[in-house]
Amino acid sequence: MDKTYQPASIETQWYQTWETEGYFKPTGKGDPYCIMIPPPNVTGSLHMGHGFQESIMDCLIRYNRMKGKNTLWQVGTDHAGIATQMVVERLLDAQGISRHDLGRENFLEKVWEWKEESGGTITRQLRRLGASPDWSRERFTMDDGFYKAVQEVFIQLYKDGLIYRGKRLVNWDPKLHTAVSDLEVISEEEKGFLWHFRYPLASGEGHIVVATTRPETMLGDSAVAVHPEDERYKHLVGQMIKLPLTEREIPIIADDYVDKDFGTGCVKITPAHDFNDYEMGKRHNLPIINILTDDADLNQDVPEKYRGMERFAARKQIVADFEALGLLEKIDDHVLKVPRGDRTGVVIEPYLTDQWYVKTAPLAEQAIKAVEDGEIKFVPQQYENMYFSWMRDIQDWCISRQLWWGHRIPAWYDDEGNIFVGRDEAAVRAENNLGAEVNLRQDNDVLDTWFSSGLWTFGTLGWPENTEELKTFHPTDVLVTGFDIIFFWVARMIMLTLHFRKEIPFHTVYVHGLVRDSQGQKMSKSKGNVLDPIDLIDGIDLETLVAKRTAGLMQPHLREKIEKQTRKEFPEGINAYGTDALRYTYYSLASTGRDIKFDVGRIEGFRNFCNKIWNATNYVLMNCEDQDCGQNEAQDSASVAGGRTLEATTDYELSLADKWIISKLQITEKAVAEGIETYRLDLASQALYDFIWNEYCAWYLELSKPVLWDENASPAAKKGTRRTLIRVLETTLRLAHPMMPFITEEIWQKVKTLAGQTGDTIMHASFPVADDSKIDQQAIVDLEWIQKAVESVRNIRGEMSISPAKAIPLFVNKADAEEQRRINDNRAFFTKLANLESITLLDGEEAPMSATALLGKMELLVPMAGLIDKGAEIARLDKEIDKLEKEAERIESKLGNAKFVDKAPAEVVAKERERLAEVKEAAAQIQEQKARIATL
Template sequence: MEKSFEPAQIESTWYARWEASGAFKPSGQGEPYCILLPPPNVTGTLHMGHAFQQTVMDMLVRYQRMRGMNTLWQVGTDHAGIATQKIVENQLAVEEKTRHDLGREAFIERVWKWKEESGSTITNQMRRIGAAADWSRERFTMDEGLSAAVRKVFIDWYRAGLIYRGNRLVNWDPVLGTAVSDLEVNNVERDGHMWSIRYMTTDGAASLVVATTRPETMLGDVAVAVHPEDERYAHLIGQQLHLPLTGRQIPVIADDYVDREFGTGCVKITPAHDFNDYAVGQRHKLAPIEIFTLDAKVNDNAPAKYRGLDRYDARKAVLADLEAAGLLVGTKPHKLQVPVSQRSDAVIEPMLTDQWFVDLTSETLADGRPGGRKAITEPALDAVRSGEIKFVPENWSTTYTQWLDNIQDWCISRQLWWGHRIPAWYDEAGNIFVGEDEADARASATTAPVGALRQDEDVLDTWFSSALWPFSTLGWPADGPVKNERGEIVANWEQDKIFLPSAVLVTGFDIIFFWVARMVMATKYFTGKIPFREVYINAIVRDAEGQKMSKSKGNTLDPLDLIDGIALEPLVEKSTKSLLIPQVRAKVEKRIRKDYPDGIPAIGTDALRFTFAALASYSRTINFDIKRAEGYKAFCNKLWNAARFVLMNLPEGQIAAPQGLPATEAERWILTRLKQTLAEVEQHFVSYRFDHLAQALYEFVWNEYCDWFLELSKPALNGDDAAAAASTRHTLLVVLESVLRALHPVIPFITEEIWKDVGPKLGLTEESLIHRPWPKADDIAADHAATGEIEWFKNVLSGIRKIRSEMNISPAKTIPLLFADGDASDHARVTKFAAQISFLARTETPQWIEAGADEPASAAAVVGALRVMIPLAGLIDLEAEKVRLAKEISRIEVEIRKCEGKLGNANFVANAPAEVVAQERQRITDWNTTLGALREQAQKLGG
């Protein structure tokens, strides 16, 4: 082994070897275990959320493969309709062209060309973090097989009456010119105003004052609503109002939607441009009036003077005219939640447009068949309510069920060119014909089309194809093998349906609605199976202070920068180059220079992965601190150096297993602790407590194996007992090899690199660690008696070393050692471990002080009833030792008060588990024993 651990040197070679060897493919043996990768956008690059989520998935896949499962990590990318089309349109803009200059067919060819050139960026980055995915089965939501699945689902649902076309209110992006989903909308707080406007009754006898943050939309008002129990306005319900500036009349209606305590208790109703108002309009059968064009300009339904104005220019004009008419009652500042498109930064406009929808709400269809609620929604609800699908943490199941209980019909059409074009055609009379192609649409028609057919211009929502991911990626609905463009088989439904349902879906809480629920709905409907048995909701990664990562804040981290390291100036340039506003760019640069004055050091993939594992609790968010990542790089270095120590203490050739039990208690202790640690780790994998898993492995490797067992092995390695030395060497190696296997799912690169030197020493024949089985706790014999002996030995050594440290006694100096008090077992243990104590603590041969004998002034540590004493004459200042003892006595007194506080709390004693209460009582007994010994020692020193 090299003297130091250099991540870059080993990471560049191991991944290519794994992939080339086919290590990531299903073995074909064992029970199926599948994980679906939430397909990242083909436009994307790896960010911290991806790296965290994919580390969790990779740990699970590697662990289950080692357990003998037939594992498949199904990967692929999403075509990302809006994002991808925007990238290519931006490229055309540089050429001073639009997609319309190219035409639909040529534009789509241009997009495919971009995808082939740039679409593999994120998958190559996934390889950098060690993702053990079966890349031979990689899918793309626009590949031929998945496109066939999309067409079949659309056609089947349409023919079952579960897809329809209708004029409904949707989120509309006026810049992109398309409907967008709720997930693609950010609600941003902005400073705005609340304007109060007077609406007069037609007889002029009364008026109502409404408050609005969007006065321009009053041009489309169809009513003013009040609460039915609001006595202030009861006499006006049913009367007509003059709608200012328009010449129209609108009624006063009563509806429970109105909050009579808010503002004046009067609400203007604009169904064509507000979702809540749309619902009110539906209840009262009020025809909506659209006042905006699709690019958010005022249309011909408004008075002539406002037509053609942008919506914000129209706002200014409307306010000026209201003020001139004396109808603008007041204006005050108001904080707004403004819906903003993620893709264009445009403010979303609720807009009535013709769209395609999946029926998720009807109990029955017009012809008596089951509607979407019974056919699609209810089975998805039942799957979670029955426990067939479980959420981890469990509370997220409530989020899932509440959304499905209150679901609306799903808008699945988008006004784009890039995506799955809707397989629907229209004849000259406007009749709709659906099929695989035009010929199939004609053949399936119940009535003959009128004239020529034209295909629908829209494409399907990206989430529509993603909803089919659990079964379409496995080859459904093809009868035989599905091949990619290179002619390679990527799926075969007849063989691969064994991977449905998958074991667990690892995903974020923000897409429970948009992806998780829709996968359950589609998979249950078309296969009769659930898509996955468990849903692990991973936390969202934030910065060290708990703030959301944002380019404009300068607190984003690129996982590859953490892996490879990056100098300050390149980091500043990278962090600010996309920021157009000079003030923001300057603020970000200032923060980067403050937080990373020396740039970001390279920590390597393994250290980053261990950090993610250690942070992966059940929390909603996690705070990523680069200093913690540097600490796990130190862990990797510690493991590397421990392995070098073991290998340097081995003879040439293979190490044979000794006959019988391990020769020393230290060996039996470390094997017992290994067994306990492996059992803990296995349980934490089951419960998805990766933070506890990482902590258990860290504690065992760092504290018990590296710090203690390597030390405890030295007396045997350097002693005269050849059998003990041989046995110790073998145990050092066996435990190290087991540790490497246990760590491999978390830190695969360094464990592989070390194992290539360790495995052959044990005569193991696997090509690499990735092919080794999981180390089973049940295969290791426990020796609890040895554990008790070694724990006593460790406490004695720790006591001596603590005195040395606090008294500033050189570790190289041999010192006298005395023992006093204690019971028969202490006397036996001192005799048994005397040589090891002298060797490891660098002391003279231990001596006992008989009861009643004069004692020299000494520094003492207490182990139970045993006093471990170092005579201080010639070593330290006695006064300093008195101060040390006083501090230790104060510390113990604090611990005793804590225990007494707990035991004095009736609620704690009554409600805590019995073993916890017993543990506290034992602790107070132990603390009092220690306190008595320390006080006695202080008294002997005159303290």
């Protein structure tokens, strides 16, 4: 192998091999195991959340593939109606062309052209992440087969009386001219105003005051509401108000919804432009007056003065007119949540339009029951509560969008407005006996993308045809998703699958947290804290990173702030860490928490982890290549690989260290498998890390040297150690493969033959299974005792400033029989690891003047005579003590200053006190060390 680990040189090459050879496809053998990828937008690119989610799925897939299951990871992309249409419209705008210039059919041709040329960015990035789905089965929510499934579902739901068309309030994007889902609306706090208006009573006897953040909507008021128990207004309920600026009178009504303690206790009710007002309007049978156009300009149902005005211009005019009439009570500064379209950034309006809806309550009953009965489990379980909360208060689902790109609704209208639903116009005419004289026009709307993606688990497997794939892989096993789309996607898949397949779509919903920056802040362009997974894998220089983070930011002060922030955070750009290091970082964070704080420092540590594995392999190969490692023997019952039980060979011997590392491997195999099976990838990755770094590399490799480098060691002992070295390494590679696919494949190809393994790829090798019979508890106890003894001697070296390279004598006093046995049986290990020139067991005789460490009652004694220059060491320690005492005096003086203590933040004062305690403790420890040396 190369001396240094270079991930870029192996990752692309191995991925091409895997995909070309078809290793990701189901094998057709074993129990089925299937995961459906949450289809990313075809316009999208990989972000940290995607990287985290895809890494989790790939680990589960690779693990189950190695377990011998017939594994399918179904991949595909979503057509992303709004996002894709916006991308193509922007491209046309740059050419001075609008979609209306082209017409619907020509525009859709342009979208398909864009999809073929530029729509594969995210799938290329998934490959770079090492994702192993079956690319030969890649689906798209607008492909022909999926279109057939979508049509079938719409038509059947319509026939079942579960789809209808009605006029309801929706989130309206005035720029896109379409309804949007709640998930496509971002509400963030903004500074605004609260206007207090006087509404005169129609009787002429005074007025009441209402407050609003949207003055323009008052032109559509249908009532003013008060709480029925509000003593201030009880006598006014039922009276009429003369609505200012209009010729209308509206009633004062009573409703429990009103909070009598908020504001004046009087609430203006505008049913056509507020969701809560809409519900109140239905309860009180109020007129619903829409005052806006599709552009959110004021329409013909307002006084002539305001018709055609842009909504915010109308707001200013209405406020001015109230003031001119003496009806403006006051204006307060007010922080409010403003809903904006996530794609356009414009303020979203609640808007009354004709839309298509699914009656969800009947569908929700079975979906709730499936989770209540345990057919579907949420991990972590607390997300069931979120699911139940939404489902038990479910509202009808608006499924139509006023776009051109998407699944066009299969509904036709005649000139009288009658609705006919069918696959195409010919089918509609035939089914309804409509002759050529009947004029039909198809609905212009398309279906919400969540509608088509709701069919994902069975639509991708060939439904409505009863395909072999559908029979084999459905229901699927686990859905991996974020908590933010439990309702928008997960719940809808459950409802639709139960209705059409009469079975659940998946057995488990694993809900992961959302990736945030190291401070816990949401990653966003405006915050300048976005990290690109590909940049972390391949690296990016500082100037390119700055340009990337500031691109598209219009405000100069924001660009300047983010540039400064980026230069401070990454003064040399971002290093290339490789895919395996990034993936392992993700797994280390995959706990049951809701938010995941991503710190680039962690990926640095896991890049070092990859280096550690690489360097360890070089050591193993150096000692095992061209040697007898038992590679030609059958995999026997003593093999660390597990599996078959054959007659054991006897031409090798296992040392204490060999037995110990084999035992620890079995324990690690259990921990890793349990972590993956229970979706605690953080625990699985930690167990594997601890084994590789702290046990195999830090201890076992060192423990192997006294055997391999000792000319007096027997051939059987050497073979036993080589055999253990290579087989533990090979097994560990298979154990790590689901989490670190590239480095494990590269190394496995180099070591598999030495370990007695065969096969073309590690991903089709068996996942290690722990064997309790190989766990030697005595070996674990003995070796861990030796570790403690060695560490005690090393601590003496550190305290006494004795060079690690200098061999030293060791005296052992008060050792019991078992401790003496451990020392005598393992002198070679002890001597090598602690770098000892001799070990002397004392039997009552007086020990020389020594530095001492206790291990239980046993004393480990290192005589100091001749090892250190007593005078020089005392002088050095005196300097350390003097330095610490001066630091303590400085801190005490600071804490003795009343101004500092009174004015500094409490946490600063507390930190200084902690520092003082640390300094004093350090000085005391050095004084003790000095006293010990003085007695030598």
